[in-house]
Amino acid sequence: MAHMLPELLSYLESLAEPHILLDRQYRILAANAAYRSQFSPRASVVGRTCYEVSHHFSVPCDQAGESCPLARARESGQRERVLHLHHTPQGESYVNIELVPLLDAMGEQAYFVEKMEPLRVAQGQPVRQGLVGRSLAFQRMLELVARVGPSHASVLLLGESGTGKELVAQAVHDASPRATHPLVVVDCASLPETLFESELFGHERGAFTGANTSKPGLVEAASGGTLFLDEVGDIPLAMQVKLLRLLESGTYRRVGSNELRRTDVRVVSATHRDLKAMVTDGRFREDLYYRLSTFPIALPALRERGDDIALLAAALLERVAPQRRLSLSAGTLALLQRYPFPGNVRELRNVLERAALLADGHTIEPVHVERALGTDARPSPVALQRAEAPEATASGAESSLRSVERAALQAQLKAHRGSRAELAKKLGISERSLYRKLREIGEAPDAA
Known part of the structure; x- marks a missing residue:
């Protein structure tokens, strides 16, 4: 050769x-x-x-x-x-x-x-817009986005609320040949059943009371681009068959019209619900589920992305307080990395925005995050220790971390219905570590 x-x-x-x-x-x-x-x-x-x-x-x-x-x-x-x-x-x-x-x-x-x-x-570095992360869970999700983006396959995004499903939908759209055309978002959870069809497919003049003019729907607005159905599990059953027709044939009818229209859209949908269970219960059409889930992508929860907290925090601070050049102290970062964030990235953003408002300087300290999290309505022991003995700040921060961890573990314990082994796996720790932590908070490790 x-x-x-x-x-x-x-x-x-x-x-x-x-x-x-x-x-x-x-x-x-x-x-x-x-x-x-x-x-x-x-x-x-x-x-x-x-x-x-x-x-x-x-x-x-x-x-x-x-x-x-x-x-x-x-x-x-x-x-x-x-x-x-x-x-x-x-x-x-x-x-x-x-x-x-x-x-x-x-x-x-x-x-x-x-x-x-x-x-x-x-x-893989802080930016003001778009997806940010470098953890293994994030990279696995991103690889699926990169693979499916250039195709025409329907994508179903699965994950808890606040994990960034709309950002991932935008990423799928931007990685596709449709990137120069619109991404149109349909918030299925906020549309009442009586308006759903007309919002999605449009209506003709006189189709119903108040329809004084003809109006194109969101499907028509997305032609050539991507239609993002957010919280698709909330679509009324009566509408599901019409959505299925759109996916299978690319055709639809405006409300009040017999004319069959065509559109060219790629559908990305998202939900935090268990659609398979809804299919079993008869609340979601099985044929629609399989059309939507050609390529499912599971979005990791923030608790699975501990390595991304520092990157995300820096990027979110740029977004919520772009003029202030805020940073996190080491104790604050450790506090954020220990907190489970049930509201995921959305909750992290809210906490950082509140902490930024509570901080007067350029550094967000544990006391600011404590107050933002609402873990202590009284004056923070960390702040009192800083005023009385600056060298005690680190120990005060450690105490705060322990209290947050204890409260988070108790909340998880209260909500969990499975075995201790399942809880340890969910928390990302060994059973031995879980048993030790349970003893520290006075819970019986051998409880079911």
């Missing part, structure tokens, strides 16, 4: 997307102009390993807890795709990787061509 190398390099150089050529030892043999421009404008990467350049690792990705497309391709002998968080001149950014093994005359893998495409719908 050595005699083919110049032709291969010339081919790579002609490609508009960033590409590199690798050998079996992860060494970069060539990088085309698009790669050099986007990822390495100041220094050559030739001769260096891909894992050192992209991740600053000293070992291959698969030995550092990452998914390595080259290692996977060597095993499968096929094209492999992964989503990676790469170091770039603009900071850490998500990049879609597509790697293809090239065979020599003996049929052995000799080289690997890697294509890189920045995923611009999420960041």
